[in-house]
Amino acid sequence: MITGCFLLGRARDAMTQEEQQLIEDSIREVVELPPRKTLVRAGERIRTSTYLIDGFIGRYMDDREGHRQLVATHVPGDFVDLHGFALKRFEHDVATVGRARVATFDHEVLARINERHPNLTRILWFSTLLDAAMHREWIFRLGRLDAAGRVAAFFCEMEARLDMVKLVDEGRYALPFIQTEVAEACGVTGVHVNRTLKMLRERGLMTFGDGLVTIHDAVGLRRLAEFDPRYLYADSSELMLDARDDATT
Amino acid sequence: MITGCFLLGRARDAMTQEEQQLIEDSIREVVELPPRKTLVRAGERIRTSTYLIDGFIGRYMDDREGHRQLVATHVPGDFVDLHGFALKRFEHDVATVGRARVATFDHEVLARINERHPNLTRILWFSTLLDAAMHREWIFRLGRLDAAGRVAAFFCEMEARLDMVKLVDEGRYALPFIQTEVAEACGVTGVHVNRTLKMLRERGLMTFGDGLVTIHDAVGLRRLAEFDPRYLYADSSELMLDARDDATT
DNA sequence: CGGCTCTTTGAATGCCGTCAAATATTGTGG
DNA sequence: CCACAATATTTGACGGCATTCAAAGAGCCG
Numbered sequence: 001m002i003t004g005c006f007l008l009g010r011a012r013d014a015m016t017q018e019e020q021q022l023i024e025d026s027i028r029e030v031v032e033l034p035p036r037k038t039l040v041r042a043g044e045r046i047r048t049s050t051y052l053i054d055g056f057i058g059r060y061m062d063d064r065e066g067h068r069q070l071v072a073t074h075v076p077g078d079f080v081d082l083h084g085f086a087l088k089r090f091e092h093d094v095a096t097v098g099r100a101r102v103a104t105f106d107h108e109v110l111a112r113i114n115e116r117h118p119n120l121t122r123i124l125w126f127s128t129l130l131d132a133a134m135h136r137e138w139i140f141r142l143g144r145l146d147a148a149g150r151v152a153a154f155f156c157e158m159e160a161r162l163d164m165v166k167l168v169d170e171g172r173y174a175l176p177f178i179q180t181e182v183a184e185a186c187g188v189t190g191v192h193v194n195r196t197l198k199m200l201r202e203r204g205l206m207t208f209g210d211g212l213v214t215i216h217d218a219v220g221l222r223r224l225a226e227f228d229p230r231y232l233y234a235d236s237s238e239l240m241l242d243a244r245d246d247a248t249t
Numbered sequence: 250m251i252t253g254c255f256l257l258g259r260a261r262d263a264m265t266q267e268e269q270q271l272i273e274d275s276i277r278e279v280v281e282l283p284p285r286k287t288l289v290r291a292g293e294r295i296r297t298s299t300y301l302i303d304g305f306i307g308r309y310m311d312d313r314e315g316h317r318q319l320v321a322t323h324v325p326g327d328f329v330d331l332h333g334f335a336l337k338r339f340e341h342d343v344a345t346v347g348r349a350r351v352a353t354f355d356h357e358v359l360a361r362i363n364e365r366h367p368n369l370t371r372i373l374w375f376s377t378l379l380d381a382a383m384h385r386e387w388i389f390r391l392g393r394l395d396a397a398g399r400v401a402a403f404f405c406e407m408e409a410r411l412d413m414v415k416l417v418d419e420g421r422y423a424l425p426f427i428q429t430e431v432a433e434a435c436g437v438t439g440v441h442v443n444r445t446l447k448m449l450r451e452r453g454l455m456t457f458g459d460g461l462v463t464i465h466d467a468v469g470l471r472r473l474a475e476f477d478p479r480y481l482y483a484d485s486s487e488l489m490l491d492a493r494d495d496a497t498t
Numbered sequence: 499c500g501g502c503t504c505t506t507t508g509a510a511t512g513c514c515g516t517c518a519a520a521t522a523t524t525g526t527g528g
Numbered sequence: 529c530c531a532c533a534a535t536a537t538t539t540g541a542c543g544g545c546a547t548t549c550a551a552a553g554a555g556c557c558g
């Protein structure tokens with residue numbers, strides 16, 4: 001395994017041995033990226049897709065005054081730019097948060113997979129649908145929750161997603177974000193994130209500092225965030241098997 | 250054409266004659282639905298997908314107190330539940346807004362398409378990616394725009410999407426929403442939507458009442474909304490052709 | 499040590515939510 | 529067709545959460 005990491009982290013269970021091998025053989029190269037390195041700018045023609053092996057990547061949109069909104073975050077095991085295969089252009093920027101290691105795939109090989117491997121295509125499709133499910137959850141949070149709920153939800157989601165790829169150790173996980181970046185994800189100001197973190201700390205729910213998150217009261221934090229991890233479809237293998245039922249019917 | 254409407258509205262250009270026919274032959278039935286009819290509830294096992302021929306459909310999530318957030322809206326020509334084919338369960342409800350007419354597809358036939366028609370599969374995949382692009386735009390709006398910007402953006406997006414399927418006549422289009430529903434889409438209260446609409450009216454930007462939207466100053470409205478329609482990929486046929494380039498390379 | 503970035507805290511402003519009530523519109527049954 | 533209820537729209541007053549502006553402290557690196 002040249003990636004040195006679970007390829008397609010969680011989707012892996014749904015894939016056959018050959019499919020896993022095929023994906024791995026399709027990698028063009030593996031690259032190390034520095035922090036805050038922009039991979040794709042809005043409007044550029046995209047010819048490769050990126051798989052995140054290690055580190056964190058964000059998708060950003062700017063308002064007229066240049067204020068950023070983080071519209072998605074990616075954790076190790078995410079096929080970050082898979083949708084670029086069909087969209088060809090993004091309406092947003094893509095950049096690393098901390099340092100990251102990624103594998104790149106040319107669109108020609110994805111086109112070949114699309115052409116010849118319908119089951120694998122569906123798994124890839126599924127992984128882009130997960131992104132959409134997370135988007136919907138964020139729409140809900142930004143529309144209905146106050147700052148505390150949003151910030152709590154952000155850390156709950158990161159915990160749940162990182163846990164799926166074994167990057168959480170007893171409620172603790174590394175997250176190379178600064179408070180301003182959390183703010184950009186939650187649609188609040190950095191100052192207010194700071195106040196909110198203080199409140200979460202004082203209530204004994206969680207702490208965040210130096211790129212390390214520690215969740216002390218997962219139940220309380222999830223209640224504040226109205227967090228229900230089902231939207232992450234952690235039991236995706238079950239669902240994909242369901243899908244195979246359809247196929248053979 | 251039994252649907253009496255453009256099938257797959259905008260994606261149609263990217264499809265061959267046979268592909269269009271195949272989709273049409275895959276329809277199980279066409280159904281009329283009353284206003285506020287729930288099609289799918291969160292958590293239910295989904296076995297069919299819905300294509301919206303006529304009317305409007307929304308996707309809803311509720312907070313703990315029962316307040317709704319509209320996380321997506323669908324206009325005629327949208328393949329509303331296509332992602333249900335791979336997800337099998339939703340984390341939200343799906344319901345009509347006004348009355349609607351839909352076509353339903355069994356997942357078995359979608360599985361067959363997935364299995365045997367890679368190009369058509371990619372087009373369907375693409376259409377789910379458009380939903381995700383719209384989700385991202387809404388995340389940006391909810392995170393960065395004030396109430397006026399969000400409400401303006403809502404009407405701008407509806408105008409642009411309905412225009413693609415020829416449902417806009419000189420800046421006027423039918424939209425069977427009440428103010429509360431606009432509020433649920435924009436993450437503000439109904440009362441405040443009312444004030445915002447008054448302001449938009451007084452500034453000569455647009456009017457909304459009795460299910461009819463009239464845009465008087467599209468440029469001004471779009472500026473207020475920071476609206477750039479590129480995220481809707483209206484030139485999708487161009488992009489899909491690009492994709493075919495990859496395939497034949 | 500000095501400059502940089504990040505975090506933390508305070509004070510004042512303001513946008514939007516909540517509560518409340520009046521008006522307008524739609525729907526229903528007699 | 530009217531009466532009445534239910535639903536939508538509109539407007540006002542008040543309060544609170546979050547932004548903005550400002551500045552002080554903390555950590556890091558050359």
